[in-house]
Amino acid sequence: MKGPYPEIQGGGSLILAWQVRNKHVLVIGGGEVAAGRIVNVLNADAKVTVVSPQDGLNDEVAFRIAQKQVTYIDRKFEPSDLDGVDMVLTAVDDPEASSQIYKLCHEKRIPANIADVPPECDFYFGSVHRDGPLQIMVSTNGNGPKLASIVRKQIAAGLPPNVGAAIQKVGALRRKLRKIAPDIEEGPKRMQWMSKVCESWSLEDLCEMDDEDMEALLGFYKPGNVPSFQEVRLGEPEGAFDGSFGWL
Incomplete structure (x- = not known):
């Protein structure tokens, strides 16, 4: 029986504007996915440390490092890298290593996002439209990132340019x-x-x-x-x- 209040629809996530200004964010990995994560947290004024062997860096991540936009550690992840960290973003092509990192974060109560492994994510990255202070995020709760991008573009196309x-x-x-x-x-x-x-x-x-x-x-x-x-x-x-x- 329907009541006078909004019906509960389970299976969603709590979409928040997470303030990470001056928070220490650790990015593990240096490829294309890591590059996108780095942009997201730098735009939110976080302090970013990247851990990745140099041969695993793509051009964009290498540029961020050269411009000193991030702190860089040239090696594979070590558990001590989690000391003093407020958030962890993992983007490496090693499922077993990613799972181990997530377990360590869970033990230390550090929120973590493990790329392409929704069950091992405390939060998801959505597709974001940005226009100055305006930010609109579309999330599929890890089900379809590409579809989120398509929906986001349709929404953005209907917004006034000013x-x-x-x-x-x-x-x-x-x-x-x-x-x-x-x-x-x-x-x-x-x-x-x-x-x-x-x-x-x-x-x-x-x-x-x-x-x-x-x-x-x-x-x-x-x-x-x-x-x-x-x-x-x-x-x-x-x-x-x-x-x-x-x-x-």
């Missing part, structure tokens, strides 16, 4: 709003007001918004009003007059 820039401007506005209304009890009001801005203004308006526009718009936070972009630019938004002898 959505990333609009999100950057919204982020800047939120930071300014926190400065003028920093109290914790203001939280619900800040969220409600920002929601009104995002719903009332078009993506084009948000992209065009500059610092002067933001300052003018923030003048309407206290009474909870959200004038249109055109009204803000004209400098005489409707409803701005508060009944006293001056504009809000």
Whole structure:
């Protein structure tokens, strides 16, 4: 019998935006898969160590090493490499070695991803679309990475080309709003007001918004009003007059 609440659908994974800034991530392997993993964690501002014999490096991984974007250890994995590590990504063509590494990580409670072995993964990598601060991930829970890529491309093709820039401007506005209304009890009001801005203004308006526009718009936070972009630019938004002898 169906109830009034969402029906539980088992078999999924919990999709999170994992913050690994300044965390120590160990990548074991130096081939094409390792190269993709390295890009993912570097984009998330992690501190990356790569362990792989030099003859196993592909051109991209060798480039990251030459540019000192990662710390490099020229040899095969050793258990001591796990000391002080926050996350492990394994991408080697040795199933037995991969399983042993996973067991070691499990014993040390280090989250690990073993490439192409879903049962030995604490988390999966999805197919990600990136546009500035916007990230959209499609996951098949390890069932079909290629299909995830196809779905991700279809979703990305339907997005407005300026959505990333609009999100950057919204982020800047939120930071300014926190400065003028920093109290914790203001939280619900800040969220409600920002929601009104995002719903009332078009993506084009948000992209065009500059610092002067933001300052003018923030003048309407206290009474909870959200004038249109055109009204803000004209400098005489409707409803701005508060009944006293001056504009809000």
